[in-house]
Amino acid sequence: MIELLIGVVVAIGVGRYIIKGYSATGVLMVGGLMLLAISASMGKSVLPASATSTGWHATDIVEYVKILLMSRGGDLGMMIMMLCGFAAYMTHIGANDVVVKLASRPLQVINSPYLLMIAAYFVACLMSLAVSSATGLGVLLMATLFPLMVNVGISRGAAAAICASPAAIILSPTSGDVVLAAKAAEMPLVDFAFKTTLPISIAAIICMAIAHFFWQRYLDKKNNEQHHIVDVSEITTHAPAFYAILPFTPILGVLVFDGKWGPELHIITILVICMLLAAVIEFIRSFNAKIVFTGLEVAYRGMADAFASVVMLLVAAGVFAQGLSTIGFISGLIGLAQSFGTGGIIMMLVLVVITMLAAMTTGSGNAPFYAFVELIPKLAAQMGINPAYLVIPMLQASNLGRTLSPVSGVVVAVSGMAKISPFDVVKRTSVPVIVGLIVVIVATELLVPVR
Numbered sequence: 001m002i003e004l005l006i007g008v009v010v011a012i013g014v015g016r017y018i019i020k021g022y023s024a025t026g027v028l029m030v031g032g033l034m035l036l037a038i039s040a041s042m043g044k045s046v047l048p049a050s051a052t053s054t055g056w057h058a059t060d061i062v063e064y065v066k067i068l069l070m071s072r073g074g075d076l077g078m079m080i081m082m083l084c085g086f087a088a089y090m091t092h093i094g095a096n097d098v099v100v101k102l103a104s105r106p107l108q109v110i111n112s113p114y115l116l117m118i119a120a121y122f123v124a125c126l127m128s129l130a131v132s133s134a135t136g137l138g139v140l141l142m143a144t145l146f147p148l149m150v151n152v153g154i155s156r157g158a159a160a161a162i163c164a165s166p167a168a169i170i171l172s173p174t175s176g177d178v179v180l181a182a183k184a185a186e187m188p189l190v191d192f193a194f195k196t197t198l199p200i201s202i203a204a205i206i207c208m209a210i211a212h213f214f215w216q217r218y219l220d221k222k223n224n225e226q227h228h229i230v231d232v233s234e235i236t237t238h239a240p241a242f243y244a245i246l247p248f249t250p251i252l253g254v255l256v257f258d259g260k261w262g263p264e265l266h267i268i269t270i271l272v273i274c275m276l277l278a279a280v281i282e283f284i285r286s287f288n289a290k291i292v293f294t295g296l297e298v299a300y301r302g303m304a305d306a307f308a309s310v311v312m313l314l315v316a317a318g319v320f321a322q323g324l325s326t327i328g329f330i331s332g333l334i335g336l337a338q339s340f341g342t343g344g345i346i347m348m349l350v351l352v353v354i355t356m357l358a359a360m361t362t363g364s365g366n367a368p369f370y371a372f373v374e375l376i377p378k379l380a381a382q383m384g385i386n387p388a389y390l391v392i393p394m395l396q397a398s399n400l401g402r403t404l405s406p407v408s409g410v411v412v413a414v415s416g417m418a419k420i421s422p423f424d425v426v427k428r429t430s431v432p433v434i435v436g437l438i439v440v441i442v443a444t445e446l447l448v449p450v451r
Helices: 002-019 024-041 057-092 095-110 113-127 134-151 156-164 176-184 189-222 241-256 267-286 289-327 329-338 344-362 366-383 387-403 409-418 422-447
Strands: none
Touching: 002 024, 002 289, 002 329, 002 344, 002 422, 024 057, 024 289, 057 095, 057 134, 057 241, 057 267, 057 289, 057 409, 095 134, 095 241, 113 134, 113 156, 113 189, 134 156, 134 241, 134 387, 134 409, 156 189, 156 409, 156 422, 176 189, 176 366, 176 387, 189 387, 189 422, 241 267, 267 289, 289 329, 289 344, 289 409, 329 344, 344 366, 344 387, 344 422, 366 387, 387 409, 387 422, 409 422
16 A cells, blocks of 8 residues: 555656646656655565666666667657657648648638548548557657648647547457457457447547537637637748648558558558658759758758657657556555445445556556556455456547556647647647546447347
């Protein structure tokens, strides 16, 4: 229980100083290092099981920072940097301006940028079928849909919330979480994914879209944010109309190179192809290699800025999450969940709340779910409850909770690229996420038998 208390106190302290305006990167890093130091002093291992200890607890702490720098800087971090560089290049060559010019025409008839925002949200949810990583999907949307949404009158906060929240509800029937949940529910994967989980997910997504419409509009009015569709006459660009397709080539690439239509390519490979394609088109238009190389320098500077503002923040958030895990925060929550031996609906709600809290504090959707899902078969057998009744809300709660976490990878990445506070993103996603959670609980109660 002392471990749970330590985790809560440090988490509250971290939140307090970030709200007061301190650097989120610095505060999260210090909070994480404190937790790792306390864990080491209690004799706990601060490194994951797959890592080899240096022999000293003190150097193990720094070793973990190195591990995160190499992993998040070399894979996820490189993907974020490439996407930011790609977005900067699209702005430089005028492709984003062409998109805004084309999109502004129908919007002048609709006269509601919030309808475009909801359309973008549904597109983003469909994209989650192709991009399984919440952070990867978030940064992909930030590089493609975010500039369009902002330039047609949607506030930066609202547009960032749309990019951060599509992975809050699981749609993909083949994701690792769903496969594990089906096993815990003791159901065939097809029946669990399509017949049981998918209808609940679709209902939650529709209700979250409606909540986004009213909540983002309310916050914009409350903050006196004046937005209007950009006057296309103010945009001067020499880029041809077909350039409008270039900012969306990464999305097309993800859909095409998924292993079914063509070879399965990593998103970084796809981004390199898209960047090279744009550079070749630029060269054909100008026949001036110097201009093309100068334009690519803009992309490289965009990548460097992304490392400073986004990747280091992700590393700091990872240190903090590892600190909470090693101190025993997750195991403490598991013990708390096991102490509730009562009726089906109460147990389901307890598991949902605890999973949400674990996801919000650690910033991970997978870790809390993987930890808690092991309890389900045993709890269900002891209480005579249908395991699917407990698993489905918990599965969705872990991802919904991640979207409410200011230290989750997707929120950190989106807020860094949008240049707003992680807490602003969480505020923007809060009401839609709560609505989604309520819908999941109610739909489970109605559609999934308790016994």
